[in-house]
Amino acid sequence: MDGHLLLEVVTPERKVFSAEVSELSFPTATRGYYGILPGHTPIMTPVGDGLITYVQQGQKHVLTVFGGFAEVGPDRVTILARESELPESLDATALEVTRQEALKRVKEAKDPHDLAQAQADLTAAELRLQALQGR
Numbered sequence: 001m002d003g004h005l006l007l008e009v010v011t012p013e014r015k016v017f018s019a020e021v022s023e024l025s026f027p028t029a030t031r032g033y034y035g036i037l038p039g040h041t042p043i044m045t046p047v048g049d050g051l052i053t054y055v056q057q058g059q060k061h062v063l064t065v066f067g068g069f070a071e072v073g074p075d076r077v078t079i080l081a082r083e084s085e086l087p088e089s090l091d092a093t094a095l096e097v098t099r100q101e102a103l104k105r106v107k108e109a110k111d112p113h114d115l116a117q118a119q120a121d122l123t124a125a126e127l128r129l130q131a132l133q134g135r
Contacts, residue, residue: 005038006076007054009063009084016084017063024054024077026070034070036077043072047079049123051131062087062134064127087131095132099125 004020025035027050034045047068054061067082102125105118 003038004075005036005040007052007079008077009052009065009079009081011081011084016081016086019056021054021056022058024052026050026052026065026077026079028070029067034072036072039074040072040077042074043070045070045072047081050127051134052079052084053134060134062131064090064131066124066127085128085131087134090128090132092129092132095125095128099129 004022005024007017007019007021007024008015009017023035023037025033027033027048029046029048031045033050034043047065047070049066050064051062052065054063063084063086065079065081065084068080068084070080071078099122102118102122106115106122109115109118
């Protein structure tokens with residue numbers, strides 16, 4: 001796999017993605033986004049919520065990721081995610097409804113727990129909509 005990395009994204013339910021890519025970036029839980037090229041120093045890091053961006057055959061692609069861990073090696077990146085989706089599995093209309101409902105819940109939240117949950121749901125819906133725009 002000279003000049004390429006094997007990227008695998010796996011959730012507890014299924015393998016979401018597995019293919020050779022020439023580069024990628026993913027959100028970490030505490031240090032922003034990591035950019036990875038072939039030959040990267042091995043690391044293991046917690047994954048945050050956001051978009052995994054990768055280049056395959058010269059074209060940029062995205063998929064969502066919500067928490068987990070990443071194991072990076074010189075020729076392979078494995079992301080064990082709590083949740084992850086490919087953009088083609090997402091429904092823009094349903095996501096916009098979810099985003100609007102979460103926004104309403106943010107505005108009407110009565111306590112910190114409800115507010116935090118509503119904000120998390122809003123962020124998740126917005127990330128998924130970004131994935132649809134970036135595909």
